[in-house]
Amino acid sequence: MSTEILIVDDDKEIAELIGVYLRNESYQIHTVQDGLEALQFMERHSVDLVILDVMMPQMNGLDVCREIRKEHEIPVLMLSAKTEDMDKIIGLMTGADDYMIKPFNPLELTARVKALLRRANYQPTVKDPDSIYIHSLKIDKQSHTVHAQGQEIRLTAIEFDILYLLAKNRGRVFGSEEIFEKVWNEIGTGSNKTVMVHISNLRDKISAATGEAVIQTVWGVGYKIEK
Structure with a gap:
């Protein structure tokens, strides 16, 4: 096709x-x-x-x-x-x-x-876990979907990859450049504003569905999802 x-x-x-x-x-x-x-x-x-x-x-x-x-x-x-x-x-x-x-x-x-x-069009390898449960979210790597209380939260591919990265490494702080390099697979120099906007969109969607502030900002360092 x-x-x-x-x-x-x-x-x-x-x-x-x-x-x-x-x-x-x-x-x-x-x-x-x-x-x-x-x-x-x-x-x-x-x-x-x-x-x-x-x-x-x-x-x-x-x-x-x-x-x-x-x-x-x-x-x-x-x-x-x-x-x-x-x-x-x-x-x-x-x-x-x-x-x-x-x-x-x-x-x-x-x-x-x-x-x-x-x-x-990413297809995960068999080593990827089926789902991550965090707060009220179910993050399914196989289907590339996120659900809250049975309702799907519609995310773009980049938003999903950012959320999955932070959720899979709960408690770890990721700087903007590191997030950019891992999600975009490009050198992250000057990427702060790009990552900031995608994080903001992601937070808005999660908050609208759950009322929760899942992604935390560590000022001057980066972003994390707490354990």
């Missing part, structure tokens, strides 16, 4: 460039030029990953990402010409899994797409 990737960008040249590189990796590529068209496409077709530009006519990428997250947990890679840290934080807070600044290296974008798809 082919991997379906949707590119949403009103810059035809950039969309075509991305498409060339990803088709070389045997991905099936679909391209649309505005946010509304993207949402309409996703109503009719199954998509495995979305590459989403921020600045577009009719509906910007931030609003599109919010709409995608209402129905889908597929990876979203956001693209933007904005270089400010706050723009990146806002993008991640809307539900994007990764964020790249234009202009970008197409080979790096391809590598990030592969990494996002690997996490989304």
